[in-house]
Structures are given as C-alpha cells and as structure tokens.
Amino acid sequence: MLRQNLQQKLLQKLSPQQIQFIKLLQVPTVSLDTRIKEELEENPALEDISLADMNDPVEDYPDKDPDDYSEKEKEENYDEFNVDDYLQDDNINDYGSKYDSNEDDEEKKELPIAVSNTFFENLQAQLDLVHLDDNDYLIAQQIIGSLDDDGYLRRPIPSLIDDLAFSQNVMAEEQEVEDLLKVIQTFDPAGIGARDLQECLLIQLRKRDQANPIVIKAIEVVEDYLDEFTKKHYDKLEKSLNVSSEELKEIVAEILKLNPKPGDSGASNVKQMQVIPDFHIAKNENVLTLTLNSKNAPELRVSKSYQEMFQHYEKTSEKDKKLKEAVHFVKQKLDSAKWFIDAIKQRQQTLLKTMNAIMNYQYEFFLSDGDERQLKPMILKDIADRIGMDISTVSRVANSKYVQTEFGTFLLKSFFSEAIQTENGEEVSNKEVKKILEECIGKEDKLKPLADEKLTEILKDKGYNIARRTVAKYREQLGIPVARLRKEL
Template sequence: MKQGLSLRVSQHLALTPQLQQSIRLLQLSTLELSSEVDQMLDDNPFLERSTDEAEREAFGLAQLDSPVNQSDREFESTLFSAAANIDGTSAKAQNDPQDSDWQGDDGPSWDGDGSVSLAVDDSEWGSEAKARGNNLSGDDEMDATELARNQESLQSHLHRQALSLRLSAEDSAALRFLIESLNDDGYLEDPLEDLARGLAGDDAEQIEQLLHHFTVALGLLQSLEPVGVGARNLGECLRLQLQAIQKLRLPDTEHDPALVAVALRICQQPMDLLARRDIKHLMPLCDASDAAVRAAITLIGRLEPKPGRRFCDVERNIVVPDVLVAKTGSGSAVKFAVRLNPEVMPRLRVHDIYANALKGHKGGGNEAANVMALQQRLQEARWFIKNIQQRFDTILRVSSAIVERQKSFFVHGELAMRPLVLREIADELGLHESTISRVTTAKYMATPFGTFELKYFFGSGLGTESGGNASSTAVRALIKQFVAAESAKRPLSDNQISDMLKEQGIECARRTVAKYREGLRIAPASLRKEL
C-alpha cells in the first residue's frame, strides 16, 4: 500500500456552546425558561436579577421593526439550519471530541470579545418588563397562580366536615385514612381489604379489626358532601346521588320516586348498557317501560360522574401567555398591537462589581488559570443574557407575522381562519422552518377571543369549489356550529355534516368530518340524541 499526502478543503458546521444554548432556550416553555434562569443564577456568580432601569442593547426589541441586515440573516440561517440536526451533532461532539471544534480539554469555551470589562450588553435586559398591578394591594398582593394554589382541595373539604362528627379515635383515624386514599375524582380505587392488608400485613386478627373500622368509615365518608364521594365505581357513585334524591322526596315530576327507582335499577346493571343507551336490553332487566327507561336515563345524565371535579387543582390549567395582542382602532382602520408579556420576561444583568473586580485583577503564575476560568463564567453570563433576549425577539417577530397573516381571525373569529403553514412564516422572516416550529411550541398568545398556543394559528387547507382553500380550523368551527344548532331529537350524522359543508363549497369527506368531530370531543349522533 503506497502512502502519500493530500490536501483537501471541506466545510462543516461547528455547534458552539452559544449556538446550542440559543437553540435550547428557544424551544423552552415559559415555565422551563424560568427554571433555567433560576439554575443559571445559582451557578453563575456574575449573573443577577435587577429592577433598575438600564440601557437596552442596540439589537433589542426597540429595533424590531428595523430591516434585518444581511449578516444577521446569514447568522440566523446558519443557526436554525443547524437546529434540525442539533441532536445528532451534539451526540457526535460528545462521543468524538476530536471532531469538535469547540470542545476542549477544559470544557466549553464562552469566549467573546476577550474583554472582561463592563460592556453595553452587561446592562439590565428586560427593563421594559415592569410588573403590572392588580386589584389587590399591600401584603395581600398575589398572582393568579397563588390564588389557584389557595383553592381548597377535596381532602381539606372532607376533613373539615369530619370535624363535626363525634367519632372514636379508631373510627376517626380510619376516616382520615380513607379520605387521603381518594383519587382526584373522589373515588376510592383500592378495595378495603387491600387497604387493611397494607397496614396490618399478615396479621389476620388486625386485618379484621381494620376492615370493620374501614367499613364504618366508608359509610360516614359517603354521607359527606359532595354527594357520591367515596364510591368504588361509577355505578355506586350514581346510586349514591340517586339515593340522596330519594331522601329529598321532592314533589316535582323530575324527581318522581318511581322514576328514581328505575334509575337506581339501571345503575345496578352493567355500565356499558347505559353508555350505549341500550333501551331494549334495559327494559326487561329493570322491569320498566320504554318511556320510563328513557326518562330515567335523562335523569342519570344530569348527575355528576366525578364528584371531586370541582376541587381539582386549577393551577395546572393556568396558561400564562408569552404574547399579548390588543385591538386598536375600529372599522377599516382596525389594527392589532403585538407585544411581549412583561410578566414572563426575566430581567437580568451582569454583576458590575464582580466584573470590575475581575477587570482590575491581574493574576500571574498559578492564579492565571483561576482568572481564565472566571473570565469564561463572565462571558457565559453575557451570552446567556443575549440568548434570552434573542429568544424573545424571535417570538415577537414570529407572533407579529402570525397576527398579520391571520388578521381576519382577530376581527371575525375562528370561522375566518385562513390556511397557514410553517414555511410561509419562515420564508417571510428569513428563518429556518424548524425555528418556527420551536417558537410556536408551548408558547401562547392572548387574543380578544381567548388564549391560544401559537401552533393553533397554523393549519392545513381543504379544497373549495372556487379553487381556493379553507382552513381546517375554520372547518372545525363550522362543524361545532352545525352541531350546536342541530335538533336534539334528530342530531346530524357525519354524512349530513359532510353534505352541509359541501353546500358551503368545502370538500370534506365523511371520515374527515368524523376525525374533526372526535378532535372537538363531540359524541356521535347516536349518543347526542335526546331520549
């Protein structure tokens, strides 16, 4: 084999720590970003929060409407083209450090301009993010998350009622144990025997005693409010509510004792018969007429299948919008102002005292390595602030483009939504398509019609008779509108909805209608029919 030397020129993309961090921060949700900022504040001594007013960087939000220069476009194109392959490239950099241009023996390099002095970008970022006031004042101020956290839980509600019961120490302890064993819906999923065995082990005598106390406690638990709590299954939950109605003995026909009795017999049958509204099989099993079974099913439909629903922690349902859209003007002069939510923008700056101290320190010998390490942390803090700002700038640019494209939605609602794909926004802003995908994931926009994820404004198009396209979101809205206006006695089938859409000039097959209907959580026509 002959050996020789050759010269070859090639190009490859090196994912620097700054580039990786920028891509990672872009795809984080508001909650994840908050955790990331807290972690960085704990790890980097040069980074701090600040409430002081400070000068903005030249490429900040104030420059949003200015044209993007060619160098910035090239940087964004390079950055977001790499985003699609970041996972594979990062793995390669970790497994094969010789192939990485940035991974050295001393860890990632955050070198910037080589300076350790205070720079314009060391000032506070997010100075425009002043906290908005609310209707509370003084020490009582709290945000929506704190209000949700203070909501009474199901267990607390039941424990408070249990205080009014005169029980022995054993029965009181058993009742507390059962209350804490309930799930979020108010059901007791574990059998009493399993609960007793879990506490007593293999002691048969102690298991029997515990089982007695649990049986007594279960009766007490099921007598508490909300009615139906402590049930072991759906049938028992419905029966508890019907028995409570029986005790009321109201004179109106809706709670007629005979009707409640039929409903109780229905709840003693397999629940799949009730779910299918199988009246033919329920009539002989319940020894009731067709009209009585239909009326009883209607009564059961008014009951609460999840007694603990209203006590569920609402904090997990709170969505803090990243972007706020406000309507200005009226008529043909209507416009929509798009701005970032100041509540979610972290206000960070480089600690000027530490940065100045590092600037004035000239270590030599053994201290040179320590000084170099501190300089790396200072540059890391600066890059983190820049990447945070770049993240919000990109979110605002994408949101502004979405509002401009979907202006009809903000004027008329979801029926006016137009088809929109990621590529359109990517081409308009000069960004990579994967960037738009990252920006629109887990980011929310508050609009006059509610709060929506940015991905909500994107949707495929369905063909129309005029040769144009109708947004799938608008089609879903039409289906919802058709179902809301249908007759309860004769609900619309998927075929009928498909024909109605064709009358509107929208080509939508029956299977597509069924898919959209299921996505809207609308039951089939057979289950929507009023008995």
Template sequence: MTQRLEQTQAAIQTQQLATLQVAVAKMVELSVAELENRVQDEMLDNAALEEKDNDDFPVNDHTDNADTDTDNDAADDDNGDATPTDDNAYEESEFYGSEADAMGDYFSADDVPDYLQQRADEQRDRNELQYSGSTSFYEELQNQISEHDLNEHEREVMEYLIGSLDEDGFLRKDLESLTDELAIYHNILTDAEELERLIGILQEFEPRGIGARSLQECLHIQLTDPERRTPYTKIALEIIDHYFKEFTGRHWEIIRQRLELDEDTEEHVRYLLTHLNPRPGSALNEASTPSAPVVMPDFFVTVTDDGIPRVSLNQGDVPELQVSRAFADSLKQYGKGDKKLTREQKDAYTYARQKVDAAKSFITLIQRRHDTLLAVMRAIVAVQRDFFINEDDDTLLKPLTLKDIAEKVGMDISTVSRVTSTKYVQTAYGLYPLKFFFSLQFTTSDGDELSAREVKAALKKLVDEEDKHHPLADEALAAELKKQGYNVARRTVAKYRDMLDIPSTRLRKIHG
C-alpha cells in the same frame, strides 16, 4: 500544517454552534415566570452579571409592529419590549387601564398613593388568566400530524399508531399485530413496509423518543435529534448502539477501556446519556393534567387605528442585564500586558475572564430568545392578520403548519415547535395558545386552500339548519359539504362531528 490547523478550527466552530443552538432551544421553552427565576439564579451564581443601570443606559421605549409584509418583519426582530420597563412603567396601556395613566403623573413609584398602586396591580393580575384548554397526551401528538405531508389514509394509520402507544410513549405492538388490528377492526389495509415508514415519521414527533419499540431505540432517537448534537453525541450513539448492555449495567470501566475514553470525555458522555428521557410519554402526560393553571401571556397583540397589528413581548419582571463594571475593570487592569502578574493576580484575571465570558454568553442567550420568539409571533400574525384585525374572528383563520412558519423565519421546525407548544398571546378579546393558530389544510374543488376550522364551521351550520325530523346522516353531510367545495370523506365528517359534540343522526332526530 496550515491545512490541518484550519480543519481543526472549523470543527470547533461547528461544536460551539451546536451547543449554542441547544442552549437557545432550552431558553425558548421557558415561560415568563421561569425566565425570571432563571435570570435571578444566574445573577446569584455569576457575580459578573448584574442588572443594567437605566440611568446610565437608557432603554428605548418602543413596541414591535407586525405587518403583512413578513420580509420587513424579519428585518426588524431586534425591536420591542413587552411590558413597560422602569423608565416607562406607568405609560398608558390598554392592558393596565386608566390607572397607569394616572400613575404617570407621579415622579416615582414611591410617590404613588397605595390605593392607586393597588388598583393598577389588580388590573395587571386580570391579565394572568386561567387557561383550562388542556389537551391529552394523545391529542398533543395528533396535533403534530398536520406538520407532515400525509394523505388521508396515512393520517388514519398514524392516528391508530398514536392510539396504540402506552403511557410511556412506547409502541409495544409488533407490526403484524398492528396490520391485523387495522384490517379487522377499522377496515384499513396496510402492510409492514408502510407501517415502518409511518413509525419513522412518528418518531420525529416531540418529545423525541415517542414511538420507540424499545428503550435502546428510544435513547437512539433522542441522540439523533439535531438540537442535541454536541461534540460527544457520536460517542454516546456508539455506546447506545454497540455497548447498550454495558451501559444499562453501568459497566463504565469496560466502556472506557474499549472506546479508549479519557476522564474528561467520559464525564461529558455520561452527562449527555443520563439526561436523556427513558419515558418520553411522561412529559406529555404531566403536561396534560386537567388542572387549570394560571397562565401569563408571552405576547401582546394590539391593533392600531390604522388596522396594523402590533406585537410586543412580555418581559415580565426580567431585568435588562449587563456585565459588571467591576469585573470589566479587572480585566482591563490585569490584561494590559505591560507588567508581570503575580500568581494571585493571574488567578484573579482567570476568574474574572471566566465570569465575564459566562455573563456575555447568558446575555446573548436572552437576546436570542427575544429575537426567536418575536420572529415566530410576527410570522403568525402576518399570516393570520385577518383574525387579529377583525375582533378575533376564528372563521378568518387560514391553514397554517409549523413548516410554513419555519420556512418564513428561516428556523428549524423543531425550534418553532418549542415556541408554539408552550406560549400564549393576549389580545383585546382573549388569551390564546399559539397552537390555536395552526390547523389542517384542505383544498376546495376550485383549488383554494382552507383550514379545518372552516370546514367545521360549515358542518355546524349544516346541522343547525337541517330538518330535525329528517336529520342528515354523515354520508349526506359529506355530500352537502362537497357541493360547497369541501372535499372531505364521511370518516372526516364523523370525526369533526364528535369534536364539535354534535350527536349522531338518530339522537338528533325529533319524533312526532
């Protein structure tokens, strides 16, 4: 009996952990504005959750430091606020200008003159920049190729597979057609076995479900995502794999009977299945619209006089939260156990307990989001330190993949991907998406690692300095790059030339 009890307890803990991971992953994806709305909605829904009274609970006034020592960074990721709280709202900041310093002379916000408040607001608004660097559906997927250990041939095949996806993210072509097209039109030889293996890798890309050959396979892929693991995932997979016809026909009475599901289990399984995305490509298509939305930075990175990058998290107008004292007092009053409770008192105690537990869980989620974001940003700054301390010189960026950061911070690569795919960082010189700091890796003839960005810079320099009466062909450019230690193929040179908007040899030639 004792052994069976211990096994059951361990299973429950695993389920709770998986549920927490899913909740944290969703929280991490929220922007500052979305988090503000999420917190306000939660406070409206849960009376046990309230804004912390800073008079009774003072907030520490500090920022986060990010040194090159990543071990120290990982130990400190519970520090730091992004923007000033009520206690230090008018602290001098290079992002809010001298107006913030002047406003600090007043006792409270009500005493600040309107003209000074307006100037400070305008300074803050200038940090909400329009970022027009949108990427297409296919570019979003191509950027994820570098997260996998593929050789040049495999990358070319993977790029073709991505280009063969339809707007819903499905791969409708069969393996034979793909093999023939690659050989005839691109002189790339492959076989069904290699294609199947690379399609399997493609199906690990975000959003999950990309590269599926059918709706059934698409839903199966999403359910095998570790971050979707719940106590009901196994049953949901069985339905998709063995009762797909009944599922699409909404014959739940048949499914319920054959799997012997109780009402509660069926409700949870149906919720899980109906929240899968049958068109995973649509998520990227919507995200890659050509409009230039207003972007609020999620992080600020400043450099001290000692040359140390400092990272702070932008909390926006998100208040610091606490459990309501009234609800906490109710639990103490009814939970003493020294007197018998009436029916109404028991109901009140149960209600208060549920609300307090939900409030504590939400506060924990907010803190986990805070810690996760800071850990990832710190790790990026630690690797790309030279970029930040040298006025955002992008030639100093080092090769970096999501896998590198995941290993540094001890997180799953999908979690790091969720952070870097939607977040922005503000420096003194510009606003950058976190994806900007990741690039492919090449190895020089001396064995040194360098980023694709450095290869592009070398290529651009060669073209700028070439004799325009006798411009270099792609083969010649590849040969010149090889002399400099950059082992890149002619096809790679052609691709980078297109990305840099460098015309072909014929168009670069000056006659006469």
C-alpha cells in the same frame, strides 16, 4: 490487532450558546422571570439594572463610550481573551420602544390565593366526628388514604388488608373493612368511596328522597339498565320500565344531576395554569400593531465590578497559581453573563420575527376579530420559509407562546392548520370546515341527530368535498360524540 488510522468526519455540534438559546426560546413568559432569577443567583457577574441601587454615586458606574478608549487599550490582547469585550457598556435601551412597557402596575400585583381544606382533609375531618375504636379508626384512615383523586376506591379489599398488616400492624377481616367502607360512603360529597361508576351513582341516588317515584325508577335504571342508559337506547328503556317518554325524560334528568367524579367537587388543590401573553396585537383603523410583552425584555448587564476586577487581575505583572485561578473564574463568569444577555436578546428578536410573520400571514383573521372562516391554511414550514429559520425553531415558539388580541388570548399553535381544497379549487383551512361542522351539529334536531354520513353530504353541498372518515376525525377533535350519544329526549 490494534491499528492507528486517520479519518475525516463532518459533524454538526451545538455550541453552549446555541443550547442556551434553544432552552430560553421554549421558556414561556410566565417562567422566564424565574429562569432569569436562577441565572442571577448562579452568576455574580450578571446584574439586573432594575434591581441596581440608584442611590449609588454616578462615578461608580462610568458610562464610557467604546469609541472613547485609547488606541493602546483597543490593541491590548490577553492570551485568548479580549478585555474590551467586557469594558464596553451594554446599551440598556436595545430593547427599543416597540416593547410594551405598560405593565409595571401588573407586575406589582399579586394574585390572591384561596386557602381551604383539601379533599382528603375534609374526609379526615368527617372521620374524626365518628365514634370508632383505635383499630377501626386506623382501618378507616387506610381506606381514605387509598381513595383516588376522583373519590373512587379502586384498590381491592384484600390488598387493603395486606397494607394494614404490613404498614400499620393491624389485623383486619374483610367484613370489617367492608363495614367501615360503608361508613365512609356516608360522608360528603355523596358518592365517595365507590368502587365503580354504578356504585357511585347508587350511593348518591339512595341519599335522595326515596318517596319520589322518579328516584325509585332512576335507581332501577342504574341497577339493571346502566348499559342501555349510557348507550342512550331510550326505546328499550321505555319498554323495560313501562314508562312514557315524558316520565323517562324526568328519570334521565334525575340521573344526569349526579356527579360521576365526586372527588373532583372537593378537590380544592387543583392548580390552574396562569397564562401570561407573550405578545399583544392591537387594531386601529384596520392597521394591526404587534408589541412584545415587556417581561420578555429584562434589563440585564455585565457587572462593572467584575469587569474592573478582571482588568486589575490581568494587568498584574506577577501571577501565582491562586491569582491565575481567580482570573479564570472571573473570565468564566463574564463569558457566561455576556452569553446569557445575548441569548435573551436573540430570544426577543426570534419571538418578534416569528409572531410578526404569523400576524402578516393571518392578517385578515386578526382584522375580522377572530372569524375562523378568515383563517388561512398555514403550516410551520410556511412561517419558517418567511423568516429564514428552521421549522423546529418555529415549533418551539408556536407550542409555548400566547398572543393577546381584542377578541381573546390564543396559543400560537392554534393559528396553524392544514389545507382542504374546495370544489372551486380554492384552498381553505380545515378550521373553517370544523367551524361549519360545529354549527351544523349545534343546529341539529336532538331527537334525530345528524349522522356522519349526513354531515358529509351537508359539507359537500357547501362545496367542501371531504370523506366521511375525515368528518368523523374532525368531530372527534372537536370533542363531539357520535350521533347516537347526542340524542336527547
């Protein structure tokens, strides 16, 4: 049965302007220029002042103060739209002197790009030097194409045979594929085409001097005692190989010279992320100065020609359907341009407000040239409360923005940490504890590395009362293995 009824609901919806601001806020500086170019291409009513033709006559760009408009102009209302909003010039100096403007030369510089063959192109070049018939050449090509980026063949041989039959119409036997795989395993870099770590290490060792007894013993270790080697059970290895600790040290050193991921050594197509700092902090006589990267302050304005076009269309007394469509299109583009400019300005204000709060909160850390012991415990809520914004806004800034200091460039997220209470009741950052933990492990005797229980006792002696499982968690976050795996001969 169908019924009609009225309901009152309280809903929160983001406006298009808010969505645009959120998207712009999380865009890093390195991508902001691309995003602005996209908007300039899509919206002809938006202009970049830096790209404007400065040779045009001045009268083509009348800089009229909003207060100079007549009362009649100010009172004009065109349905739901006020033309005055778009006749007012945007102040191109709104970005102010606190933005860093010393990067003009940097913007003009282009990073050189190294041109070299990729890992797979190098293998293909080596394959072309081997004398093979057409059938074997296609099989070898299929093997090369099936290698992972680290140089391993993890696809089973029967699956390769099926691929050859369906995609190349080549019928191959398993032994043929095995033989050609051995040919590829002779290519550089050594270890290529292995099916597991053991085979990879053996391929590399067998290319070394076989008359060297250390190499012979290293092959024996990899073939028969790889598990003991990876777990660093050196006592067992000494007994099994019947060697002294000095000889074992040489054998281990020989194995450690090998590359467990040979494909990486030839991977010239790995892209490195370019980091452009969003902020700069300078120190002068114990006073910190914060500036925003000038790339975050583009000089944008609403197109004068579009403003005049809209004014002309609106004042036309007779409007047919096409003219109304033109008025609607121009209005839409003017709206979009103004929203985008406002979003860019709001982005700059939010960035500065957030970074300024972080700098003042961690003032002692920045003055101490990056001494992590001076880093205060700080969570997103601390900064959100200071600037009167939502935690999600602070998170968007912290997760994608960088600050350049005199002691390095850092992701804002790295300044946030949890609090740990000392025996004196003082709250310190967990980064301070991690720093001490790292120093203790760095100074330990590698013949008898410190276990987590011992590290917990050391920290307790220093006044940091934390549990062993917390020590283990911090050690893992620092990328430090357990004591047994840190042992050296």
